[in-house]
Amino acid sequence: MFVYGETQPAVAARALTDLTNSWHALLTTLLPAHGEPALLILVYTLVWAAALIAPNW
Amino acid sequence: MTRAAPGLPAIAVFVAALLLGVDGPGSNLRVAAALLALVAVLSLLADDRPPLWAAAGVPALAALAAVAMLLGPLLPVAAEPYNPRADAVPPQPVRFDSVSPLDRVSAWLRRPETDLFTVRSQTPLNWRLAVLDRYDGVRWTSSAKFRPTGGRVPDEERQGRFYTVQQTLTLAGLRDRWLPAAQRPTWVAGVPKVAADPESGSLVATTDPKKGLTYQVTSRIARPEAADLDNSAATADPALLDFPEGPQRAAFARLARQAAGGAELPYQRAEALESFMRSAAKYDITAPPGHSLPGLDYFLRQSRRGTSEQFASTYALLARSLGLPSRVVVGFRPGERADGAFHVRTGDVLAWAEVKFDGVGWLAFDPTPPRSGSQDRHDVVSAVEKDRQRLKEQLGKATENKPRPKTDRGDGRATPGGGPAWWLVGVLTAVALAVCYLLLAAALPWWRRRRRRTAGDPGARVAGAWRQACDDLGLSADSALTAQEVTARGGHAHGDGPGVASHASGAYVKLCAIRPGAGRQRGRRRGVAAQRRRTSPDRPAHPRRTPVAPPAAPAQPAPMSDGRETSVADGMLWV
Known part of the structure; x- marks a missing residue:
């Protein structure tokens, strides 16, 4: 609702359509930042550290 | 299971990010190798394995990652990695330019007091509205390929010196899909749906903008030095040199050569052309509108009266006759400064031309003579115009001191490579052989x-x-x-x-x-x-x-x- 600014029932269908088209929008939109996977280093390092200290599955 | 299992989602995200970032700058090879090696280390760790297992495995994995990092760039796929964006067809923009902004220049000038928009900026600049780079003999149109943007406007081609200017624009009477901004935008925020042309940096709203829309733009303003232009040739792009066939072609070329005179550097030729245009005709807002080729020929040789529509169009065509890639830009003068902002009205509309130079990019030239009378008493001179004056003085001093045999065969294009002519090499070789024989x-x-x-x-x-x-x-x-x-x-x-x-x-x-x-x-x-x-x-x-x-x-x-x-x-x- 915050995204579309309205609360009619049609919003749900519209959201579903946008969601299915999101991959296309992602590929055709100029992203706000350059595509640099290096930006994921922090997140990735945290995941790795959590896996290191977690008990074995 | 090993401890590596929790890292698998992160690997998937990382691979997706790699695919989306294929066209980004730099290389992600080292980061990718490090992260994969770390996951492999996790896979070695298990409570039921002896410590020796990890002690031997970690160096082995490090060596493996190092080899992969060294051999990775040598793989055939590394030369042209798969880019999923290349297969995605961008949405076709809705046609919004049925009336070219250049066609509206005369109409705006006849009603000069309508408020169009306000700009809050530290620097007075010309606010660019539309870039028109194709000419078919009747109209100047845009070849822009707009893409929806999340705010960033790619500017990979920008080279040379520049400075950054932040602007906050508020639309008033301007009801246009084209969004004004200083040349050249690199970031835009505040417009719900905006598209940008990566080539020219033009901005358009994909829906009709509402009155009072406020948005922020960050622009890079080129600030070339004399040394940059000293070695710069005009970029040879056939599409930007296109001149429609017709009887006017030879006449324009002859006139352009006369106007350029003895100027040697491409930048100096463009400047000479600008001076010629400013003195060749008079600024008159009552002149008939239009920029077809016969109309411009009549303007240049008969009526000699026109608005910036005719001046800029004619200048761009004359520049193309000299081999200078050029285009027409429609925009506005800085406007009147009041309350810490620049108020831009319809009377501030201006068309100018831009010429592209190697290593510098597009530079603006304003061939329109200054307005006379009381209309321009509040005019604020664009900072770019002041830079031009400084540049002119620098180049004048530089050309006084040394000859420049670099360019010229009469068409304004630089000699490729800049080396000595082939006949000179031949004569020198023959002389050297004769001396050796004697x-x-x-x-x-x-x-x-x-x-x-x-x-x-x-x-x-x-x-x-x-x-x-x-x-x-x-x-x-x-x-x-x-x-x-x-x-x-x-x-x-x-x-x-x-x-x-x-x-x-x-x-x-x-x-x-x-x-x-x-x-x-x-x-x-x-x-x-x-x-x-x-x-x-x-x-x-x-x-x-x-x-x-x-x-x-x-x-x-x-x-x-x-x-x-x-x-x-x-x-x-x-x-």
Whole structure:
């Protein structure tokens, strides 16, 4: 609702359509930042550290 | 399961990010190798495995990652990695430019007091609305390929010096999809749906903007130095040099060459053209609108009255005639400053031209003469215009001090490579070859004589002396002559007389001379001395029946360099 600014029932269908088209929008939109996977280093390092200290599955 | 399992989602996200970032700058190879190596380390760790397992595995994995990192760039796929964006067709923009902004210039100028938008900026600049880079003989249109943007406007081609300007724009009466911003935007925020052309940086709203829309734009303003333009050629892009066929083409080209005069640098030619246009016609907002090729021809050669629509269009075409890639831009002057903002009205509309230079990018040229009367008393001069003045002074000083043979064959295009002309290289090569030939011709006899004198083997030295004597007498072609024959032929060639035999024997003796210090060859010196006495000029020269006393040394025949043998025996020299 915050995204579309309205609360009619049609919003749900519209959201579903946008969601299915999101991959296309992602590929055709100029992203706000350059595509640099290096930006994921922090997140990735945290995941790795959590896996290191977690008990074995 | 190992401890690596929690890292698998992160790997998936990382791979997706890699695919989306294929067209980004730099290389992610090191980061990817490090992260994968770390996951592999996790896979080694398990409570039921001995510590030695990890101790041996970690170095092995590190080595494996290092090898992968070194070999990765060598793989064929590394040259052109798969880019999923290349397969995605961007949404086609809704047609919004049925009326070109250039067509509205005259209409806006006739109603100059309508507020269009307000700009809050530290720097006064011309606010660009639309970029038109294609001309079909009737209209200037845009070839922009707009793409929805999340705010970033790619600007990879930007080179050279620049500074950044932040602007906050609020639309008032401007009801246009084109969004004004200073050249060239790199970031836009505040517009719900905005698209940008990566090539020109033009911004458009994908839906009609509402009145009062406020958005922020960050722009990079080019600030070239004289040194940048000193070495800059006009970028040769055929699409930006296109000039429609027609009878006006030759006339425009002739006029452009006259206007450029003796300017050498592409930038100076563009400036000369700008000065020409400012003085070629008068600014008149009552002039008929339109920028078709016949209309511009009439404007340039007959009416000589027009608005910036005609001035900018004509300038761009004249620049193309000179080989300068150009385009027309529609925008606004900085406007009137009040309350810390620039208020832009319809009367501030302006069309100008831009020319592209290698290593610098697009630079603006304003061929429209200044407005006269009370209308321009509040005009704020654009910061770019001030930069132009500074640049002009710098270039003026630079060109006074040194000649610039770099460009020109009359069409404004730079000589590729900037090296000397091919004919100059050819002439220099021929001269160098001739000098080498003369030096060789002068040095070869000296070198041959020296080699014959300094031969280690006495027999070879004697034979060399004979050959040298024959050479001196001009008998080098006949190498198997006896002394009598040499004297006879030499006398025939040089005239009979004592001089021939004297010359032959003198040269022979001189060349047979033993170098000082060779004590063991004293006997040879005696032989030579005896020979000198016999061949002295004060003795009568006659065909000698008595053989020449041979040098003492070789009793055995000595091989010659050409395989024949030289024999010195019984006072006769046989060659």
